[in-house]
Amino acid sequence: MAASLDELEQRLSHLRTELRGAVRARDKAETARIRRELREAEVAWEHALESEAGADDEALPTGPPAPQVSAPTGAPRRKERPTHGSIPIREQVHQALTLLGAPASPKLISSTYEAFFTQPLVATKLASLRRDEERSFTAQGYARPYYICAALTHDRLVPARGLLALSTWPVERRIIGPLSPRADFLTHAVGTAEQIQRLTAAGHPAPEAAWRLLRRFALTIPGAHDTAAPDPDPARVIAAAHAEAAVHQQEDNQQRQAAAQRARAQLADVQQLFGAAPMRDALRDASGTLS
Numbered sequence: 493m494a495a496s497l498d499e500l501e502q503r504l505s506h507l508r509t510e511l512r513g514a515v516r517a518r519d520k521a522e523t524a525r526i527r528r529e530l531r532e533a534e535v536a537w538e539h540a541l542e543s544e545a546g547a548d549d550e551a552l553p554t555g556p557p558a559p560q561v562s563a564p565t566g567a568p569r570r571k572e573r574p575t576h577g578s579i580p581i582r583e584q585v586h587q588a589l590t591l592l593g594a595p596a597s598p599k600l601i602s603s604t605y606e607a608f609f610t611q612p613l614v615a616t617k618l619a620s621l622r623r624d625e626e627r628s629f630t631a632q633g634y635a636r637p638y639y640i641c642a643a644l645t646h647d648r649l650v651p652a653r654g655l656l657a658l659s660t661w662p663v664e665r666r667i668i669g670p671l672s673p674r675a676d677f678l679t680h681a682v683g684t685a686e687q688i689q690r691l692t693a694a695g696h697p698a699p700e701a702a703w704r705l706l707r708r709f710a711l712t713i714p715g716a717h718d719t720a721a722p723d724p725d726p727a728r729v730i731a732a733a734h735a736e737a738a739v740h741q742q743e744d745n746q747q748r749q750a751a752a753q754r755a756r757a758q759l760a761d762v763q764q765l766f767g768a769a770p771m772r773d774a775l776r777d778a779s780g781t782l783s
Contacts, residue, residue, distance in 0.1 A: 501637065503533050508634040515756065534637055534660065582621060584613045585640050585656060593683040594676035595643035595657040595666060604680075607701035608687060622656060626766040629659075633761075641765040643668050646751040649759060651767035659765050663755050669747035671740045678733040681709035681716070685726035685733075692726075709733075 507530045514522040588605040589596060596604075602615040625639045639659040642651035646669035657666040668676075684706050688698045703723045710717035710724035716732035717724045755764050763769075 500533060500536055501635070504530070504637050505634050507533060512761065530660075579611055581613065581617050582625070582640050584609070584611070585618065585621065586638060586658065588613070589640075589656065589658050591683050591687050592680045594679040595652070595655040595668065596676070596680060597654050598656065600680065601656065603701075603705060604684070607699060607705045618656065622651075622766070626762065629765060630762055639765060641666070642767045644751070644755065644764075644767050646670070646672070646747055649751065649755050649763075649768045663752040663764055664745075664748045667748040667751045667755075669744060669751065671744040672748065675737055675740060675744045677709070678713065678737045681706070681713060681733045682730050684709060685724075685729040688726045 507526055511523065511526045511530060514526055584605050585601055587609065588601045591608065592600070592604055598615040598618040601618070602613045605611075605613040621640055622642060625641060628636070629639050629641075637660075641657050641659045643655035643657045643666045644650065644663070645652050646667050652668040655668065684702070688702055688706060691698045691702075706724050706726065706729060707717070710729050710732075713729065713732045713736060715735070716729045718728070759768055
């Protein structure tokens with residue numbers, strides 16, 4: 493018998509507690525085992541959420557959700573049918589970040605969501621989302637399967653300005669070092685191209701907005717775009733992005749891993765997700781005013 497949402501959420505909370513203990517104990521085998529179970533539980537939670545919602549093609553999938561299907565060329569555009577209920581903005585952001593695969597700005601998150609999915613995501617609504625998520629985590633700990641959190645600067649371990657991430661990603665993936673913006677850009681390009689490939693394989697033409705998004709990526713990646721072709725080849729974009737990423741990958745990974753080790757040693761759980769308080773905030777907290 494399938495577990496209920498409540499049972500799965502309790503299991504997720506328990507696994508996260510175990511994971512923290514295994515990481516602190518530096519038990520790599522146990523950490524890997526718990527991470528596998530955690531991923532399986534998260535997938536089961538998403539499936540249970542779909543079942544409870546009773547949704548069909550509008551259900552929230554475990555990976556990137558049900559995409560828009562473009563109308564045939566020359567066909568009149570149809571108005572979007574009304575949905576049974578708006579998807580919460582935190583879930584919209586989760587879906588977009590899952591597709592992109594690396595920390596991203598609100599503008600890119602909004603563009604990606606609107607390129608592939610059926611509802612708009614208003615970027616201005618993201619201004620307070622991270623603060624709301626931090627308050628929720630501070631009050632409830634790991635009660636939710638995921639949180640929308642911060643990317644962290646590699647040097648000061650404070651929130652990287654204007655970048656959102658997922659709490660289910662390891663700290664290394666959320667660190668922003670000197671080479672990370674370009675590395676993450678290439679990850680975004682690969683995620684976008686792979687989603688278009690999935691749509692094509694499933695017999696669904698990718699929306700025009702998705703091709704525009706991929707074109708924006710491809711134009712700045714050497715060898716990714718054939719100027720004679722109307723649309724970039726997703727496979728070519730992926731290969732070119734991987735080729736460029738390999739040039740800086742080792743150095744970027746080393747910088748991220750070193751910063752992640754410091755974060756785990758120096759920061760509490762909430763700070764590992766939302767960043768250490770910047771010096772400006774620390775001064776305010778200590779004196780009540782800024783000098």
